[in-house]
Amino acid sequence: MKLLILTSRLDYLSENDAEIGDAFRRFGCEVIFGDVNAIGADDYRCFTQGALAPPSGESYYPGSAAPGTRCVYFLDECQLIWVMSEPQDCVARDVWQMLWLASQHTAFVNSIEGMMFLNTKHALGYVLPKKNRASSHISSDFSLLWERYRKASDQWWVAKPPNAFCGQNVFLLPPNGPNARTILQSLTGNTVAQHELGYGLGGFKAKYAILQQFIPEVTQGEKRIIVACGKAVAWHGRQVPPDDHRSNITQGGKPISVELHSGEIELAELSGRKLMAHGINFVGVDMAYPYILEFNVVNPGGLYDERLLSGIKRSDQVAELIIAHFKKYCS
Structure with missing residues (x-):
């Protein structure tokens, strides 16, 4: 089996790049590390820049560079593709579109549809069933989230963006918290302030936020x-x-x-x-x-x-x- 691992940096492998790449090598698979931001197409045949790992040798560790000489690899020459990093925002739409097309004839460990719509x-x-998830309210309208917060004046909440990771912009809101209003305004794009300052002409500014019941079990x-x-x-x-x-x-x-x-x-x-x-x-x-x-x-x-x-x-x-x-x- 030839496995293509698509990562964000060939000069700095992530934890999973190193761990999983090594494991597949131990099972006798060919492992290619490819650049997810360098996806292209030659007469509609998708390829990327990458490096073929040697079949054996010392183990890789997070932060090490992908071994081997860089060259072009076509996705349809691989039996399995593992997208291990999201593409950069400026190229994401094109990359996801090309990867979806490639997935119509090549197996992906995680489907493009799943990564697009369920990684959130x-x-x-x-x-999940209701008993296994916290009660949540999602909106880009500050006033709706603020009203929810005020109605449950004795409850603790967590406020965060729905599509951020690694703990980015995750706030704990106590009952009647003095900063709750401004935190919810900030997470939803400060649309009222933007309008009052005349920035409304700059386009749509609202952002989505989640107001989620705090789970004491945490x-x-x-x-x-x-x-x-x-x-x-x-x-x-x-x-x-x-x-x-x-x-x-x-x-x-x-x-x-x-x-x-x-x-x-x-x-x-x-x-x-x-x-x-x-x-x-x-x-x-x-x-x-x-x-x-x-x-x-x-x-x-x-x-x-x-x-x-x-x-x-x-x-x-x-x-x-x-x-x-x-x-x-x-x-």
């Missing part, structure tokens, strides 16, 4: 669970730093070893199977049982952190499950 906080209400510990082909394969806890409410590793959260009970495994795998129906075969699930807070579809961290904690390469199990799942397409 909007999707929680579709994937304070007891949030867990990242990696699910491959509907099976929970790796997990770790995330300890909140003392000076923040966010447990994201990028925001100072600390990965810690944890166990999963049967209910957590069942919920993670149930969600994984629901996502598989839409072509999502690898996902990171953020859970504070019995709630799921987020799905991370494109490049969820967790495998590398879990290996550092346990010393076990769970990426081998991921590769084995993915290869078995796509065997019928890649034979």
Whole structure:
């Protein structure tokens, strides 16, 4: 099998690029690292710039450069493609369109449709039963969110953008919080101020925001669970730093070893199977049982952190499950 891993930087492999690329090499697969922002088409045949990894040799680590000489690789010459990074905004529309066309004749680990429409906080209400998700209100209209907040004056809330990651712009709003109004205005684009200042002529300024019920279970510990082909394969806890409410590793959260009970495994795998129906075969699930807070579809961290904690390469199990799942397409 020839696997193409599409990443954002060939000179700096991400955690999953390194971990999963190594695992597929150990299973005897050819691994190409390709630049997701360099997708092009030669007479409508999609290609990218990339590098073919040697069949064996020392392991890669996050931050290392993709080995080998750079050259052009056509996507239809690969049996499996794994998009491990979203394209840059300025080229994203064209890249997603070309990748979707390529996916009509080449297998993708995670479908283009799934990455476009399910890698967002909007999707929680579709994937999860009500008992496993926090009550949320989504709008680009500040007044609607503000009214929701004021009606529940004794409740804690979380406010955040629906399509941001790594803890960006996630705010904890206490009851009658003195900054709640300005935070919701900021998250929805400060449209009132923009209009009063005469900036309305500059175009549409509104942004979407989520006002979500705060889940007390988060304070007891949030867990990242990696699910491959509907099976929970790796997990770790995330300890909140003392000076923040966010447990994201990028925001100072600390990965810690944890166990999963049967209910957590069942919920993670149930969600994984629901996502598989839409072509999502690898996902990171953020859970504070019995709630799921987020799905991370494109490049969820967790495998590398879990290996550092346990010393076990769970990426081998991921590769084995993915290869078995796509065997019928890649034979």
